[in-house]
Amino acid sequence: MMKHFIKSLRLKNHLLTAISFLIPVVCGAGFMIAIGLAMGGNSSADLTKSFTFWDALAKLGGTGLGMLPMIISTGIAFSIADKPGIAPGLIVGLAAEAIGAGFIGGLIGGYMAGWLVLGTIKYVKLPNWANGLMPMLIVPFIASFIGSIIMVYIIGGPIGWLTTGLTHYLSTLNGTSKLFYGLMIGVLASVDYGGPINKTVFAFVLTMQLLG
Structure with a gap:
């Protein structure tokens, strides 16, 4: 299940x-x-x-x-919730960048923003005369507000610590370890030439590049 x-x-x-x-x-x-x-x-x-x-x-x-944290967040939120996910995805991505969660924070924030939009649309009910406010005001405000608060006060800090730890680990690799990781990334990137595995590896490498 x-x-x-x-x-x-x-x-x-x-x-x-x-x-x-x-x-x-x-x-x-x-x-x-x-x-x-x-x-x-x-x-x-x-x-x-x-x-x-x-x-x-x-x-x-x-x-x-x-701007990549904001772009990945917006893209994921858009994929989940279509156009209503664009504004919350962008704002939660900005929150991730502001709190130091970076690309990983933007990635996680995109899923969160998209699901918050779907939840808002499903569970928030307004009188008929106010339904026109849903796509322009209610949905983007609620999803952006809740998503940003969660990012800044709950998950942003731990993601930032994870990012810092991962950066430190990679910076301490010796020559042999770097060669192994390079070979592994090269093999995975060439397995399906632009398919899901290649794009996943691309996302990982890009994250590492942005982290320095």
Whole structure:
């Protein structure tokens, strides 16, 4: 029964949908920051002051990559709840970024936001004259409010600690361990060439890249 319930959640499908939204952003922003840095740009440049073209390119690319927690959260919430999930997904993703939960927080927050939207639509009932407020006000407010509170006060902290611990572990790997992990990631990424396994590996590697 538990296996059937987990399967009914379609966790993998929602993640793959979100990754399909994420990849173009990664490619666009990644090339921008790569070209900008290669040409001597500064990704920390202040664009309100003096800057070069390459500074602007690197800065905008870095800013785009910094939005990935919000993008993955929005993509998952949209996959779960369709258009009503967009606003809560974005706001919960922002909460994850603000609390330091990063990409992993955005990923978990996307599922939470999408399910909160579905729950709000199913269980919150209004008088007939107020039904028009549901998609524009009630659903986004309730789902965003509850999701953000849960992220900031309950799950954001532990996710941040997990992120920090994982980053520390990877930074202490020796040469042999790094080679093993590199080979394993390479094999998994080439198993189905753009299929579910490849995209899952991509999400993991991207998470590690964002964590530094």
